[in-house]
Amino acid sequence: MHFSQPETTSSGYPVMDRWKYYDIIHQRHSVMNPVNETKLERLYDLLELKPNARAIDIGCGKGEMLMRLAEKYDIKGLGIDKSPYCILEAQKLKRQRIPQANLKFLEMDGAQYKPETGEYSDLTMCIGATWIYGGYKNTVSALCGMTRAPGFVMVGEPLWRTNPPKEYLQSEGLSADSFDTHQGNVRTGESEGLRPVFTLVGSKEDWDRSEGLHWTSATEYAFAHPEDTDLEELLARDSKERESYLRWGRDTLGWAIYLFRKM
Numbered sequence: 001m002h003f004s005q006p007e008t009t010s011s012g013y014p015v016m017d018r019w020k021y022y023d024i025i026h027q028r029h030s031v032m033n034p035v036n037e038t039k040l041e042r043l044y045d046l047l048e049l050k051p052n053a054r055a056i057d058i059g060c061g062k063g064e065m066l067m068r069l070a071e072k073y074d075i076k077g078l079g080i081d082k083s084p085y086c087i088l089e090a091q092k093l094k095r096q097r098i099p100q101a102n103l104k105f106l107e108m109d110g111a112q113y114k115p116e117t118g119e120y121s122d123l124t125m126c127i128g129a130t131w132i133y134g135g136y137k138n139t140v141s142a143l144c145g146m147t148r149a150p151g152f153v154m155v156g157e158p159l160w161r162t163n164p165p166k167e168y169l170q171s172e173g174l175s176a177d178s179f180d181t182h183q184g185n186v187r188t189g190e191s192e193g194l195r196p197v198f199t200l201v202g203s204k205e206d207w208d209r210s211e212g213l214h215w216t217s218a219t220e221y222a223f224a225h226p227e228d229t230d231l232e233e234l235l236a237r238d239s240k241e242r243e244s245y246l247r248w249g250r251d252t253l254g255w256a257i258y259l260f261r262k263m
């Protein structure tokens with residue numbers, strides 16, 4: 001799991017391009033988060049977006065969630081991501097799957113995106129990228145400011161399943177207040193004046209699948225590109241993340257999507 005996407009690592013290796021690293025380890029992910037796509041379908045069903053509803057996804061990755069929504073509803077969508085790999089992939093998938101859909105993908109820092117005056121959305125999302133706004137609470141607040149009532153605010157965020165062991169926090173550069181409990185995450189939305197309407201909590205199986213796909217992708221890349229000078233760093237980082245997940249993350253951390261409604 002990646003809690004932020006730093007430009008430097010403490011691994012002692014020269015730092016490979018971070019967008020390249022995340023692109024490689026997500027080769028087999030559509031949604032780049034520990035979520036079950038069957039359960040996600042039920043979440044999309046719940047939204048019942050009206051024709052021409054406006055949706056925005058900050059840190060949209062490969063644009064999978066917006067694309068699934070555009071396949072289901074006649075929406076006008078905007079996906080923003082800082083990774084050139086993700087944006088190119090999102091644009092390619094959009095051309096292949098739904099060329100007629102009113103979806104745009106922009107490569108830029110999500111924190112810098114400001115909607116035009118009066119351009120509110122009916123669904124605002126930030127799924128697994130809340131560092132963009134400096135944390136979960138700020139993200140809920142920023143998205144709320146871009147949403148028109150009775151629209152939806154949807155945020156994907158880790159949660160503590162249990163008190164995190166000190167070694168885990170040290171190893172990941174986290175603190176106990178880096179995340180909240182599931183109840184705490186719901187309450188934060190309420191404290192921002194939003195009404196909680198649904199949560200989709202990933203299971204350990206969902207995490208195992210998502211983490212396992214990182215290991216598969218890193219290994220496949222190593223076989224296919226033995227000449228890449230970034231390989232040593234790629235495999236070392238993947239191994240360190242695997243160890244941390246198996247040792248602590250799997251039992252300590254959960255992940256959920258929080259759905260709120262603006263009243």
Ligand SMILES: C[S@@+](CC[C@H](N)C(=O)[O-])C[C@H]1O[C@@H](n2cnc3c(N)ncnc32)[C@H](O)[C@@H]1O
Pocket residue numbers: 002005030031032033058059060061062063064080081082083086108109110111126127128129132
């Ligand atoms: C864990 S992935 C989640 C992607 C997508 N929301 C999904 O669920 O498939 C985090 C995403 O945030 C993007 N990202 C990181 N920093 C960003 C920033 N400052 N502005 C916009 N996107 C950013 C990454 O490129 C990556 O696609």
